[in-house]
Amino acid sequence: MTVTPIPPFDLSEQFKLIGDEINQAALAVLGSGRYIGGATVEKFEQEFAAYHGMAEGIGCNSGTDALFLALRALEIGPGDEVITTPFTFFATAEMISATGATPVFVDIDASFNLDPSKIAAAITPRTKAIMPVHLFGRSADMTQIMAIAEAHNLAVVEDCAQAAGTEWQSKKVGSMGQIGCFSFYPTKNLGTCGDGGAMTTNDPEIAQRLRILRDHGRTETYRHEYLGLNSRLDGIQAAILSVKLPYLDQWIAQRCRIADRYHTLLAAVPGIVLPQTVDGISWNQFTIRIGNGLRDQVRDRLRELGVITMVYYPIPMHLQPVYAGLGYQVGQLPQAEAAAQEVLSLPMFPEMSEAQQDQVVKTLKTVLGELAAG
Template sequence: MKILANDLKRQYELHAAAYEEKALAVLRSGWYILGQEVEAFEREWANYIGTGYCVGLASGLDALWISFRLLGIGEGDEVIVCSNAYIACVMGITMNGAKPVFVEPDEYDNIDADKIEAAITPSTKAVLAVHLFGQSCDMDQIMSIARNHHLRVVEDCAQSHGNHWKGKRVGSIGDIGCFSFYPTKGCGAFGDGGCITTNDEKLAEDFKMFRNYGSRVHYHNEVVGANSRLDEIQAGLLRVKLQYLEDLNAERRRLAARYLNELKNPYLILPRVREGADSSWHQFVIHVPAHREELMNHLKKHQIGTMIHYPIPPHLSEAYRYLGFHRGSFPIAEKNAEEVLSLPMYNGMTEEEQAFVIATINQFQPGKNV
């Protein structure tokens, strides 16, 4: 039995007829950019997240860097972000000339809110709360710190489509929520896509202007903007998937619950969900403190796919050498990079497939695998 780490074709097949009908309808409409599908998706996603406004964009990275640009954050400013975040989170900060200030993660693999205040300087302008792996940050503490220090809060919800913090969906708590619709995401598109959510009407209008070359009126450009538009086909397909998102998330929670209940190997550390939150389980990430490569090879021999999210923390990447960090600068993020392993987790995974993954992991013994 061959089991992929993530099977996108399987997920497409769950609702193939609906996707194909919508794609064909958009193609036949003759309108492919900033039309009724984008407008409808923006209304529906804002309603789902619980905000007044949503603006469709070309990617999650665009959502991040344009957010900081429109918040006026740039050269000489600092933004606090978790040290184990995906590198795109950091790029969203540095593309505007601002400096990332890294804070180590907690036991939930998200930013340790207890360490944020110590990282604040007179140059700090915002906190980027990254809801990594489908887990929620401690938004009560983050928002309290931000209010006390007059900071903006941007939520990176790229991996958290539909999970909650104390009854509110992530993406509705900070000043701006940033979403990616990359195909592997919970509400993934069939190509690239992204959006922002906010309750600030002026900010939403500024995003609409900026995404279209800085123009509200055709050929009247107010600023040097971007070409960052969610296209009509992707918006239409996202509208279809959004109809099923709660069911898709429920299925992922069932898969996660089974992993949590049945994985018994003592060489693993299983993920935990923060009190007051739920998880959309974008990834099911275990820690393997001493034998990750051996476990990966054991699973590979049995044709079980796994992934590492992420093998290189941003501060050690070649792209950010100029920041002056070195190995040992952020030991928790570095330790995580050597331990984390994402198990197969996708909609449409069968009970038989998951049982095989669980049994194969439970059989693993370092130095004794054949």
């Protein structure tokens, strides 16, 4: 009997459910003849800001650009330092470097996020901001991070790329720091049908600067006061996002049900550590840990048996070849390094069926059993 492989995520299932709405919205933009900017983009920006209880939402081309634009709007650049996590997607660190500033990596804790107890020791006279990442849909400890930032007069830029709809003590991520940065990459909690991103802020001056920076730094036609980017959210993506935003909470509830079921079905399985569950988590990923150097063997065998998993992320930022010049050593950020060797993200998407999940669980148990038997 051939088994249909279980993918890590399946976007086609969602399209089957809301494809008609998406097609209509996209066709309306095509028919309007206004493809960049305009009412469709402004409508989504307002809806996205309102969803977060924020004054301003500013669309842009990607989550990567959102991080760059946010740092530039705060006038962060050469000579400055930005504290962030070493356990993230590369764009977080990359965009700090792209401004000319230096990323300063602080180790994580069991939440996979920045360990707030280690931040203060990393602050120097050059530190300008803290950039927490809400990894896998779990908020970083924003109470402690905001308190440290206020005490040291630092800005906070939240990397919410993986966490749209996540809450920290009933507040949405992206509503606590000076600027929240979001990605609408298709597999995110709120994903579009291409690239897209947005920033949220309550500060009208910052919002104004973000709008200028995303449009070549121009203050009026062909008058450029800053060096910016071409980073506009296009009309078709904005229209699709307006269709999808009202579903976001429902999709997160579905992710939570799947995560609860993984917790129940995998609770007694030896050889794995399950992710912590906390209020407000949105489960963009369900990431287990497999120690004793067995993670890659488990992943390969799962693939052979038709379960495709992901490793986010195998190399922490401080050990990336491009950052060799920053002088970090192996062993310096041990929690991030251990996570990089142990994490395995199981298939997780809102439309995942119980039968698919049962197959993942059964296959994982088989593989772990095989390894335990030697």
